Amino acid sequence: MPKIFKKGVPHLLLMIYVIIILFPFVFILFSSFKYSNDAIVNAPFGLPDRISFENYAEAWKKAKISTYFFNSAYLSLSAAVVAIFLAAATAYAIARMRLKRISNAVYQFILIGMLIPSNVLFISQYILVKDLGILGTHWSLFFPYVAGALPFSVLLIVAFMKAIPSEMEEAAIVDGLGVIGSFLRIILPLSVPALVTVFIINLMGNWNEYLLSNFFISKDYLRTLPTGMVGFRDSFKMNYPLVFTGVVISVLPILVLYGFLQRTIIEGLTAGGVKG
């Protein structure tokens, strides 16, 4: 008895926690299949008595979730890709090229960026994109996303590239490989683990970003998923099943991705914990 007790209690406590985590998702999922508010009010935790997929078709159309989804996907992907290329090239110049004194200055300069929380920049960035004439376009998100990702990305990739032994690169250069070749064909492939980490952190950060996309974008068809869903909630306040359906649709792809890549995602995000 004591032994079972000893083993059982931790599992019991952990299961309670797991239920607390999963409960909202299950509630939302069940409710999304119900066809009316009444069905939810009467039995909020019950299984739907008949499964209706109409909500899904309706939400997909009415909420323009497909539009938001596409906007989020291409914006976060392109910003993450561009950021990683810029960061990797700069990291290579700092970590591997032999202009030590300039590199040190560049590195310190970029390092300062780690100290500045993005909220503090919000108003000035708003004015900046307004002055640049890109307020209300996707560029007003793309540039801050890329720029915001750079300090942390450069930092992490520099640390990784510095640890790569120089023999291979030296041999290749003696054999006549140029510096760009050495970057693209030797150092970049060797840095893939660091690049993956940085890429995931930036991608998820962009995908979930709310503050800028809420205030920099006003046209509905340009909205990203997080702001689009909030707008959807506000305009269909009274139709709960529809809002729930929207939430399910927008959460599902991330959860599926998480299911496949959980290890990489967890490692990447905790490594980037410092960035937040």
Add this chain to the structure above:
Amino acid sequence: MNKTLRNPYVYLLFVVPTIGLYFLFFVYPVFQSVVYGVTDWDGLNPAKFVGLENFINAFKDADFTASIRNNMYFILFSIFIQVPLIITFSLLISGVKRFQGFYKTTVFMPSILSTSIIGILWQFMYHPSIGFFNKFLGWFGIEPIYWLSDPKWAMLSVLVTNAWQWMGFYIVLVLAAILAIPKEINEAAEIDGATGIQRAIKITTPLIMPIISVVVMLSIAGAMRVVDIVLVMTNGGPAGATEVMASYMVNKAIRFGQYGYGTALSIIIFAIALILTAIYQLVFARKSERVEY
């Protein structure tokens, strides 16, 4: 070869785009903030230099000082409620063999979702008529509580949601540190007759103090940055009960066009964050810096 790796053109090609973007969207706005912060600029009329007036007004602004207090609630809630729970659950997960991966994956899950979606999700948990909490209380005959529209409960409701979102992230951080402790230490203690709970309190917890210190630091930084969840769930209401510094700043600037005042607030937020971090580093972090196995 040195010549190849000293190619200045390639160096510029590799460095200039990054520095350019970083400068334009990061460094330049910082300087601009300082400049706007000492003006009364409203976005339309030419800015007038007002010196430190914005900063003085900020501390006289009862709504802003109330929002500072709400940020402090976030900090206190994470340190006194979340951190003990984080340690407890990390210890529990590290102690089990079966389902360890499952627990880790599940508790981490909320931290990959966007705060706005979580805000929507939890609004329905708190919903007066269909929400979980009121249904639950209803079984015990307790009257429905208007969680998010009652000033008494709104802040707590937001704090709980925030904890639900982020605790798993920190649990995974702490768990990794616990699993990195060499097994011999715990085995030796077990041979000496220490029980599981004794080992957890006397051996594991002291050994993970550095990572806990990091968790507290990150919580403070996170609490100073918090804004999305408030904007989505309550937009600062009811009657400013959940307003945090950042949401107040954003609304002042964008809704009311008080750019000058808003940027002054953002500088204050930054300063408070720096001061809190410095205090924490000086008072606590030093003590628990080094752990040797």
